[in-house]
Amino acid sequence: MNDVLTGLLQESVSGIALGCIYALIAFGFTLIYRATEVVNFAQGELMMVGAYVNFFFVTQFSGVLGGVNFWVYLFAFAGSIIFAILFGILLDYIINRPLKDEPVFSVIMATISLAIILRSLTAIIAGPISLVPASPFGDNTFNIGSVVISILDISIIIWTIVLMAIFYFFFNKTRWGIAMKATSTDPEAAQLMGIPIKQVYRFVWIFAALVGVIGGVLLAPRMALLDTNISYLGLKAFPAAILGGFGSIPGAVVGGIILGIIETISMGTLSFHFEWVKEINDIIVWIVLIVVLMIRPNGLFGIAKVKRV
């Protein structure tokens, strides 16, 4: 019994870490949805691009600095963040601005195209082989009692918490953050306040790119191999967002984390002890989703109406 408990605890930590990645993707996704009503199907691809770009920087910097060390990871991370900001600005120019007067549906189609293009481009540039990402923490672990915890997982969790705290502060305490919330609920009224909404939308895309890229940077070291398929993890943003309550930012984060925990535990302990769980591993997330929606149709943090009509 003790073993089961240890296993569950261990998987919970690892599940939270995975869930943090989902949470970041769902967060970026919700941010764009709230501000523009656009469902961004390329959020997972933003993460994938982040993972690759970071890998590229690690390789480059380790060449310059003579081997992989702490500084390499730090510089690579900084480089990825700068890249993300530029990438967000670019996306605002190519996706958001040209289509600003078009129906939301056209923009959604554009994000689908973007997703496909990013996947192909990445495959072309990086070549067909899978890469082996390195982790700044190696396989290091530490123990709490008999529970073994990976330092990488803990660092993912801490990064996510820090990031969310920064965003929370920004959206609730700063003039620009509140202006972004105001623009999301009523762009026309926001314009009447003199809020430059074009700039607000640019910020939204930059943030979405930032959380996507950071998600990718954090996720890659957890993967044995890095290939373009990790972008499909981005699709988990949907159940995460729906679970938490579509359009709710805390909902997206909590939904993502719950998803990560459920997935990890069902693939681990539950599959080990119950043969049938193994069979339904792939769909367990969706089962949970349907059950939650049956009890709370608007999700956990559901807001019945996201936008004023």
Next chain:
Amino acid sequence: MLKMVGVETFYGKIKALHGVSLGVEKGQLVCILGANGAGKTTILKTICGITEPEYGTIHFNDEQIDHKDPEEIIKMGISHVPENRRIFPELTVNENLLMGGFLIKDKDLFAERFEKVTAHFPVLSKRSSQQAGTLSGGEQQMLAIARALMLEPQLLLLDEPSLGLSPKLVQEIFTIIQDLHQAGVTILLVEQNVNQALKIADYGYVLTSGKIFLSGTYDELYEEEKVREMYLGEGKYVRRARLWRS
């Protein structure tokens, strides 16, 4: 101060304004009257750049402002209290005022304006950290006006500020408008409460189907039988309606 000449505004292919010309002098309270769908809101939206005119020109203090972005126009000293208040329901009262003063970069100036505005609307300071969506209709209207006053505009555009309020609150709103007028704020007011609006206005324009149909002072407009009939509750339409009811 404000001069619109031959302005035509479209929503897609639908023409909402058919060559509207009007002027507002400094310190005046000018009122726009018109039936539902006449284009009153469109005039105000066109002035502050939410919708762009296809033809015609708009000048504010001798500077051309058609085709400028709303944020530039607001910066020049025009504030707009939109139809249906349009406060930010999820933000608190204070955050709404913060948004009203979004363009004020200087912290001290902001604090000063904030003091002034909340002193003018004591109801709001009592509810400072309440979500604006939970305010009553009257309080929301006060907030919408207070929010627009944060920038101390030279020209204030008010779109049906008394809409949906009880007679007592309508009275209160009109008192506020008159106070602002007396304090020297230039006001362009759209109203359905025609009688009351015309009484406090220096000048009125009557709009029908996107065209200025008549204009004049209260007395001049009162002379016009059509205006009396349609808006001032003395015409045959009203009498017929009364007959119908009784």
